[in-house]
Amino acid sequence: MKNEVILKVQNLTKTYHRRKTREKLVAVDNISFEIRQGEIFALLGPNGAGKTTTIKSICGLLLPDSGSLEIMGKSILKERGKALRHISAVLEGNRNIYWRMTPVENMIYFSGIRGKRLTRKESLEILDKFGLKEKANDLAQQLSRGMQQKTAVAVCLATGAEILLLDEPTLGLDVASSIELRHILRSLVEKEGKTILLSTHDMNLVEAIADRVAIMSKGKIVVCERKEKLMEMFKARRYVLKVSTNGQDITSLETFGAMITKKEDGLLEFAIDLENPKKLFDLMDTLKTVGTEIKSIEQDTVNFEKIFMKYVSEPEEDKVKKDSIT
Structure with missing residues (x-):
């Protein structure tokens, strides 16, 4: 059957x-x-x-x-x-x-x-x-x-x-x-x-x-x-931002788990995972506070390799926490 x-x-x-x-x-x-x-x-x-x-x-x-x-x-x-x-x-x-x-x-x-x-x-x-x-x-x-x-x-x-x-x-x-x-x-x-x-x-x-x-x-x-649920979940919360640094201190981004992917000519590109999309607004406020100009923001293209690496590389307590949410 x-x-x-x-x-x-x-x-x-x-x-x-x-x-x-x-x-x-x-x-x-x-x-x-x-x-x-x-x-x-x-x-x-x-x-x-x-x-x-x-x-x-x-x-x-x-x-x-x-x-x-x-x-x-x-x-x-x-x-x-x-x-x-x-x-x-x-x-x-x-x-x-x-x-x-x-x-x-x-x-x-x-x-x-x-x-x-x-x-x-x-x-x-x-x-x-x-x-x-x-x-x-x-x-x-x-x-x-x-x-x-x-x-x-x-x-x-x-x-x-x-x-x-x-x-x-x-x-x-x-x-x-x-x-x-x-x-x-x-x-x-x-x-x-x-x-x-x-x-x-x-x-x-x-x-x-x-x-x-x-x-x-x-x-x-x-x-x-x-598979579709996993991919949709990650797609909904992963963002890539490009900002103009202009010499500002952006260490506050670390509290959001930002991962720098490219840095050149005064521009900084970083990826960030936000389990709660509402946190994106908190991130905007933080960037505004330090005077950083946002050049672009978009949802990251997700593939299964990224999902796999996320689950096998993060601390065990974070995995348990995520599973309890999803």
Whole structure:
């Protein structure tokens, strides 16, 4: 059923211990999120944020310390086989294809492992969606990086799983191949009803195709929201101002969190985030008090990279404060 929750992560926690010191390291710290049928859900975070541990737990490759994981209502921890048959993964580095096998052979082999008898005709039909039908009999190692990546997704699709877990699907791809893969992934959701869990550092990919986004930092999820809402929220509060300094003391701008972006020929350009747009009037009063002439003011163009960096770089207490507001 459309919009039904088909993947549920609840209070997931996983810790490790350093080999020498036995120091406890919390990789994933009590995180929860849900993914609904027919959506593209992006899991983002810097290296060490806990994404890989989360993904491996969902794939059944790691046993968490506590929490629950459910796919299509089946517990990964209690009904592993029944739960995991609904998910197929492309891990970073094309590790789901064999280099000395052709795309067709890879698809038939890996779908067979999952208990599905895929015919050559069915394999060619899937490859045709990826523009790889003419490469069906070439060894995977002879394909370009972009074709290998598309082959990996085709193998993932060949298993018949409802949920596709894609880890860095555009890694190493040129611009043209990356854009082509975006269209393919969106089509799999819109035309075939697939659900995609996407883990990536490619902010352009997230901005282009994701429906919802969860950003992780230091083992915690700091925000989980619809992409459009996040972008609209940041667009509404971020401004860029150009002022004429004329030697005035403008240190008072620091109280507004102003970030200087350009300084030349007596002009100062700075960006400022105002969670409450009404504070913009307070800023105007401050600039008037110090006698600074405003040359221009406009809302900043926002992209997802800026949103991502904002969440992973600011102090933890500010993130909690923001989440309580939004």
